[in-house]
Amino acid sequence: MSVPLLDLTGQYQSIKSEILAEIAEVCDSQRFILGPKVEKLESEIAAYCGTPYACGVTSGSDALIISLMTEGIGPGDEVITTPFTFFATVGAIARVGATPVFADIDPRTFNINPAEIEKKITAKTRAIIPVHLFGQCADMDPIMDIARQHHLIVIEDACQAIGTEYRGRRVGSIGDYGAFSFFPSKNLGCFGDGGIVTVRDPEKAKLLKIFRNHGQSDTYIHRYVGGNFRLDALQAAILSIKLRHLDSWSAARQHNAAEYRELFTAAGVRGITLPFAADYCTRHIYNQFSILVADGRRDALRAHLNEKKIGCNVYYPLSLHLQDCFLHLGGKPGDYPVSERVSGEILALPIYPESTRAQREEVVGAIAEFMK
Numbered sequence: 154m155s156v157p158l159l160d161l162t163g164q165y166q167s168i169k170s171e172i173l174a175e176i177a178e179v180c181d182s183q184r185f186i187l188g189p190k191v192e193k194l195e196s197e198i199a200a201y202c203g204t205p206y207a208c209g210v211t212s213g214s215d216a217l218i219i220s221l222m223t224e225g226i227g228p229g230d231e232v233i234t235t236p237f238t239f240f241a242t243v244g245a246i247a248r249v250g251a252t253p254v255f256a257d258i259d260p261r262t263f264n265i266n267p268a269e270i271e272k273k274i275t276a277k278t279r280a281i282i283p284v285h286l287f288g289q290c291a292d293m294d295p296i297m298d299i300a301r302q303h304h305l306i307v308i309e310d311a312c313q314a315i316g317t318e319y320r321g322r323r324v325g326s327i328g329d330y331g332a333f334s335f336f337p338s339k340n341l342g343c344f345g346d347g348g349i350v351t352v353r354d355p356e357k358a359k360l361l362k363i364f365r366n367h368g369q370s371d372t373y374i375h376r377y378v379g380g381n382f383r384l385d386a387l388q389a390a391i392l393s394i395k396l397r398h399l400d401s402w403s404a405a406r407q408h409n410a411a412e413y414r415e416l417f418t419a420a421g422v423r424g425i426t427l428p429f430a431a432d433y434c435t436r437h438i439y440n441q442f443s444i445l446v447a448d449g450r451r452d453a454l455r456a457h458l459n460e461k462k463i464g465c466n467v468y469y470p471l472s473l474h475l476q477d478c479f480l481h482l483g484g485k486p487g488d489y490p491v492s493e494r495v496s497g498e499i500l501a502l503p504i505y506p507e508s509t510r511a512q513r514e515e516v517v518g519a520i521a522e523f524m525k
């Protein structure tokens with residue numbers, strides 16, 4: 154039996170008629186940019202995340218960029234973040250001309266370690282971007298304490314974590330901004346690129362909308378240089394439909410994760426570490442189910458699974474301080490030992506909502522066979 158890492162076709166079939174009706178409505182209206190569908194989605198996502206405002210944008214990457222732009226963060230400013238994340242988190246900092254500064258991760262959650270943040274603060278630090286990686290939240294209370302003490306902005310990179318809760322609070326409602334992605338492989342994905350920023354402060358909410366549209370405060374009157382970060386009405390309409398199903402999809406991922414734990418334990422597989430679920434993460438949405446493979450066997454296990462037609466992938470194989478485009482920041486091997494070790498051991502397994510128990514048995518069986 155082949156097991157894909159992700160297969161979106163089953164989910165689409167289950168909501169196809171709802172989606173196509175909604176697409177037809179947008180086509181009939183011929184209103185494709187912003188407008189009522191985007192406004193509807195913004196209020197739905199704001200309510201879902203427990204924030205008063207949201208601003209629909211072109212992608213999760215742009216959600217990060219526009220948050221930084223709204224704060225006027227740019228050349229000469231430092232932004233502290235994790236070296237173990239998707240490129241866009243750090244790319245956004247560089248794109249606005251600011252300097253990324255890394256703080257190493259917690260070895261169990263793979264999220265930024267608050268104790269490491271404190272060591273990296275200088276007079277130039279303006280913001281912290283914690284990432285809620287794989288659907289598990291970063292430890293936000295100590296991060297917010299540090300931010301308050303040093304007057305720093307907190308932008309939550311919640312691109313993999315819509316609906317995740319930290320001590321009962323939804324991510325995106327804790328920091329100053331929450332950046333979300335609707336890339337198709339996220340728990341809530343659209344039919345192309347899309348993203349949204351959640352925000353608590355009404356003035357910041359207004360500014361986000363100005364920056365989203367070329368910094369235009371009135372028609373053809375520009376107080377700032379923003380960009381075209383506008384969300385399409387078609388994507389917003391599709392997302393409003395999908396949002397109704399999101400909780401059941403995230404519950405299916407949680408169920409699948411629990412089933413993996415049960416199957417791995419029953420099989421007595423050695424040499425791997427199952428994902429750690431922090432007690433402060435009161436709702437984990439399992440965008441990924443990533444195991445650690447010890448003793449330098451990760452790449453061989455990956456090849457073994459590929460041979461058996463079992464999908465798996467490495468998020469992320471190279472710590473960001475060692476990427477060519479960031480070497481000028483002075484990063485060297487050994488600087489962020491936890492991030493570097495985890496990049497060499499991590500392996501994501503299929504966890505998508507529609508995957509079956511039989512498929513998980515296949516995955517666990519293949520891993521048990523290899524690791525014995």
Ligand SMILES: *Cc1c(COP(=O)(O)O)cnc(C)c1O
Nearest residue numbers: 212213214239241312313334336
């Ligand atoms: C997906 C993702 C992004 C970027 O989102 P896009 O919509 O692809 O631009 C940023 N950060 C993290 C952690 C992500 O997973």
